[in-house]
Amino acid sequence: MNIKRSFVLFCASFTASLYFSQEKSIDTVYVFDNQMNKVKLFHKVATLSSADIQKNAFNLSEVLRFQSPVYIKENGRGAVSSPSFRGTTAQQTAFVWNGININSTFLGQGDVNNIALSGYDQMEIKAGGGSVIYGSGAIGGSIHLNNDLSFDQGFSGMLNSEIASFGTYTNFAKAAFSNDKFSFKVSGNYLISENDYKVPESREYINRNGKFYNTTYNVGISYKIANHQTISWQSQFYNAIQNYPIFEETGNKTKYGSQTVRSLVSWDVKNPTISNSLKAAYTEENFQYFGVFSAPKTSGGTGKNYIFKNDFNYFIHPKLNANVIAEFQVNTGEGYKSGISEISRNVGSAAGLLRYFPTKNLRFEAGIKKDFVEKITSPVLYSFSGKWNTTKWYNININFSKNFRFPSFNDLYWEPGGNPDLKPETSVQGDMDHEFKAGNFTLTVSPYYIKIKDMIRWANTSLGYWGAFNTQNVESYGLESQLSFEKQLHKHHLKINVGYIFTKSTDLELSKQLMYVPLHKVFANADYQYKFLKLYAQAMFNGLTYTTSDESRYYALDPYCVINAGISATILKKYILGIKINNITDTIYQTVDYYPLPKRNYSVTATINF
Numbered sequence: 001m002n003i004k005r006s007f008v009l010f011c012a013s014f015t016a017s018l019y020f021s022q023e024k025s026i027d028t029v030y031v032f033d034n035q036m037n038k039v040k041l042f043h044k045v046a047t048l049s050s051a052d053i054q055k056n057a058f059n060l061s062e063v064l065r066f067q068s069p070v071y072i073k074e075n076g077r078g079a080v081s082s083p084s085f086r087g088t089t090a091q092q093t094a095f096v097w098n099g100i101n102i103n104s105t106f107l108g109q110g111d112v113n114n115i116a117l118s119g120y121d122q123m124e125i126k127a128g129g130g131s132v133i134y135g136s137g138a139i140g141g142s143i144h145l146n147n148d149l150s151f152d153q154g155f156s157g158m159l160n161s162e163i164a165s166f167g168t169y170t171n172f173a174k175a176a177f178s179n180d181k182f183s184f185k186v187s188g189n190y191l192i193s194e195n196d197y198k199v200p201e202s203r204e205y206i207n208r209n210g211k212f213y214n215t216t217y218n219v220g221i222s223y224k225i226a227n228h229q230t231i232s233w234q235s236q237f238y239n240a241i242q243n244y245p246i247f248e249e250t251g252n253k254t255k256y257g258s259q260t261v262r263s264l265v266s267w268d269v270k271n272p273t274i275s276n277s278l279k280a281a282y283t284e285e286n287f288q289y290f291g292v293f294s295a296p297k298t299s300g301g302t303g304k305n306y307i308f309k310n311d312f313n314y315f316i317h318p319k320l321n322a323n324v325i326a327e328f329q330v331n332t333g334e335g336y337k338s339g340i341s342e343i344s345r346n347v348g349s350a351a352g353l354l355r356y357f358p359t360k361n362l363r364f365e366a367g368i369k370k371d372f373v374e375k376i377t378s379p380v381l382y383s384f385s386g387k388w389n390t391t392k393w394y395n396i397n398i399n400f401s402k403n404f405r406f407p408s409f410n411d412l413y414w415e416p417g418g419n420p421d422l423k424p425e426t427s428v429q430g431d432m433d434h435e436f437k438a439g440n441f442t443l444t445v446s447p448y449y450i451k452i453k454d455m456i457r458w459a460n461t462s463l464g465y466w467g468a469f470n471t472q473n474v475e476s477y478g479l480e481s482q483l484s485f486e487k488q489l490h491k492h493h494l495k496i497n498v499g500y501i502f503t504k505s506t507d508l509e510l511s512k513q514l515m516y517v518p519l520h521k522v523f524a525n526a527d528y529q530y531k532f533l534k535l536y537a538q539a540m541f542n543g544l545t546y547t548t549s550d551e552s553r554y555y556a557l558d559p560y561c562v563i564n565a566g567i568s569a570t571i572l573k574k575y576i577l578g579i580k581i582n583n584i585t586d587t588i589y590q591t592v593d594y595y596p597l598p599k600r601n602y603s604v605t606a607t608i609n610f
Helices: 050-054 060-067 409-413
Strands: 029-031 045-049 071-074 081-084 093-097 122-127 141-146 148-150 154-164 168-178 182-193 212-226 229-244 254-270 274-290 299-317 320-336 343-359 362-373 380-389 394-405 425-438 441-460 466-489 492-507 520-530 533-542 560-571 575-582 601-609
Touching: 045 050, 045 060, 050 060, 050 122, 060 071, 060 081, 060 520, 060 533, 148 168, 148 182, 148 212, 320 409, 343 409, 409 466
Parallel strands: 093 141
Antiparallel strands: 029 148, 045 122, 071 081, 122 141, 154 168, 154 601, 168 182, 182 212, 212 229, 229 254, 254 274, 274 299, 299 320, 320 343, 343 362, 362 380, 380 394, 394 425, 425 441, 441 466, 466 492, 492 520, 520 533, 533 560, 560 575, 575 601
8 A cells, every 4th residue: 555645633722721830831942742741640750851861871771770660671781772661571662752753663662772862851751551642662651752942041052071981982062042933952962982891700791892882963943933833843863883792702793883863843833722733754764783893784774754743632611621633654664684675554543532620639531542554453542541639648640541562564574584464462551640748758659550462572483483473461560659859958959769660570371470570670869969069879779580481590680789879069150070980889780691781980071051
């Protein structure tokens, strides 16, 4: 089929006037993901600012490992890395860039260490299913990389440099200008690392051939064409090379190249009753694998996506809001020595959400969605959420949803092993957030349940190669909890967050815990500021983690705890100098068997704001 058609949608203005206060406070800021403020009314969302991200400026894996409930499986520092969210897999975590799902059309997932980290204004982490709004793959959760553009702010800029252990150098620059009608922001980042760390206590490990580098450029423009109309553009360009570690000096050196382009144009109309956001986006992924370091590429591919999305909100009544979202995509791909020839797939969807605010302290949302995926039969998806602020000290959220992931290009067409008869993965899930407040303390306790059907797995075949099959049904349940404390006393400011996650994720056929899903995880972050001085500390504990499907204790990863700490000083209001110590206790640990991560290491940073 070669049908290229776009869905034009109309949908409903989002908030009743009593809930518009949140948007009014930021009405001089254009936010590319216009759905996120609505999502936060019904779901728990963790928000990391650019300052939080900077604490782990090395890579996205470090940010998620120390500042979120997500488990990160990393094949050595800076190498292939994938997330596990609520006991699901990397393919069941959606990466969303400014409201657009950017999971690879080939792999069906995002490689965490090949997603740019710098240049975002905030990162948001949403637990639980979100396919009604954010599409295929949003089963375990979604990770949102967001940019915004402010008006009436004049000129500002920043230069940041970091020198770290293992020959690591990072340089980041950002500049922005805006007046009452025009806003512009540009940033660039360059990171390079020899990455030659050693862990002699773990099989005399040396991270040979571990070098990597990447560059990122971001540019954003927004213009108010009328009082209630804005047209905006955001683009990102990313280029990276990763060398894959080898265990012996005589081993064959390999490497992997990745280049991505993302560009988004948005026309937004907004007034107190009706709002509409029309987006057109282009995303491109290119990758090359070099089986011999200095030889021509062994395999590779190019994927291009053309995306049209319309989000229409209508404020039917001060207590009733309707929202209709339609999206159409053309996904194309061409492989190199993978058996994948030129392929094209049309994907469309239509979703409707209804939000009802009967009282100031009570709100409900119901959603339904149908996807139309060429040559794939997709289910009808649904979601229901409710939030009740019962008292000043206790709130409760309830969420139910059906979500899915359709097969990737590799799942369908890779030769040998691709399976064109695959069915999409589907899941049903429910969770409940209990939030307690007492003074400066906030405690959130979130039990959840997920059941996944027809999970796609690659398994060995009788013909000696690996193939894709709908073989696995998985049940995952657990508990996410977080305790936070924040206190301002004169010139002293203290903020502490501690999270505990219990995850039981079982292959129902084997009745065993899934591989690389720890039963227990704890993460903690503490920030203290006094005048010009800032101190922070991070801690992360992972419990026993099985690396085989039979729960073999012999091959399991032992529990470990890693602690980082940093200090910075602001001089003359513009200059910031900082030092950070990673893995203070010199812990020997690994998130993937045979690939230990670094022992104690250091970094020094310098920042100029102007």
